Amino acid sequence: MNANLVESIIQVIRSLSPEEQAVLEEKLFFDSDDPSTADILALALKGKGFEFLNDEPDLYSLEDGAPIPCP
Template sequence: MQVILSLSNDERSLLKEKLFFDLSEPLTSDLMQLAQTGGAFNFLESKPDIYSLDDGEPI
């Protein structure tokens, strides 16, 4: 709270806009970044690669 109160009015307005922006769905790029950096899939690094680009049929 102290950090927010220390912001200028312009900075608080920008923060409010970011926090309360009414977007019904997250952006694909945001989901991709979250998947890459969030750590939820880190366990896959220790798993063997069982699929390749040659598997299956092209879509």
């Protein structure tokens, strides 16, 4: 094992900004070929497949049912 290389990589990672560390973490642990949530949302909005919901009546209000307790 190359301990010097590992130590150098750790120093580089610690020198990154929080945003850069988040991007690195995303690439290392979550990068996949699956579409992201943002991609799916953009597709749903652009495809207008849910436009019919704009014409649906509002059946519920904040006054309906029992309140949900906050911890």
